[in-house]
Amino acid sequence: MPWKGDEIKNQLIICSREERWKSKISRNLKTNFSARINCPTRIYVHILKDVGLWTIFKVVLNYSHPCCPDRVEILKQYRELSIFVRRTIETNEEAGIKPNKTYQSFVAAASSHWDLSFIEKNVRNYITREVRNVSEQDDAKEFGKYLLRMKEKNQNFLFELNLEGDHSIKNAFWADARSKAACKYFGDVVSFDTTYNTNRYNLVFSSFVGVNHHGQLTLLGCALVKNEDIQSFKWLFECWLRCLGRNEPKGIIIDQCASMQRAIEMCMLTTIHQWCI
Template identity: 75%
Template structure:
């Protein structure tokens, strides 16, 4: 704890990591007695900066969604943070996506095969097909994990966004949890895998 506090105090004072490490060496009388190398000091600083940055990023993402809603009242979003610093789950759809669903809602694909590397979040997307046979995005979600309660929340949120109208069919990546969430939220929807 002393080492962490010293590193953080030195960082705030603008002392370089190499000088901070040298202060530990001087206090211990040798490199061998310190018990860690200079890279540990640098890694600790980097880790702390990344944690602060990720907390700020979640707040900034929330602010961005609010700004989008202010620009266009048809923009829809729901965001849930854990402890005000990381995303638990989020869903958003712009006005164009919501309008497209009214025209192209026969069959919708929902896919969660993508993960974000930096924040370790699952990316989910709702996609339809327009009258030209081209994919059209109908909404996106970020999720901390994949469980039945989260998928249930997501599909209920998506239904609210789309005015309570369910598609005739949903194509999924064959996850049993997704299938169960669809059954709970849209019992009359045909489910296709």
């Protein structure tokens, strides 16, 4: 395989206990052991340009800790939760027992952290991904109920939902009383940002932001958008203008998105839009 200039030329293989883990938690209060102790062991490899083969050119085996091949299951790729552990986690979660207490019960039964094939983070991840996993439609219903509760607490809380046929969220907009008041005074020039993305349903989080008289950023509204197309942005801009009951802003700053630009031209006829740097 001939070597190419844009391919990886060097690789560094380090020990899993390389560097020093910095934590604000007292050592006596930690439930997870610290594995990183500045181990200098490493292997340097690079590719031969002519033949395209990897070769080892330097090896450092100065371990700063005892090597324990029998503890390999502690490495991330070897950690696992047995069926018994999973059932216990599910039972404790249903009973309202906190994840750290659940993990401590496993530690107490095994007599040591080192006698477990997982750490507390694996317990928390299992609870988040499996035990508390609900459907997208259920999440949409709960989100709608939450917005209604906020509306009941304060009638100046504003929101609009746009649901798809299966009742999942397509678009959502909300703004509290403070955002509504701030928009009245600081909504002449607005920055609209869509550079945030949720991990679970790929709904893009969008925010309307202004600047107050102290030079501080102030939130003027929030939204979740499923598709970054003209119709979605048009729906969102119309909701923002309608809910906050104000005229179009004098200027709006956006990123270089053609769909966003076209939606602004359709909804804000007198607004000057500029691209951010």
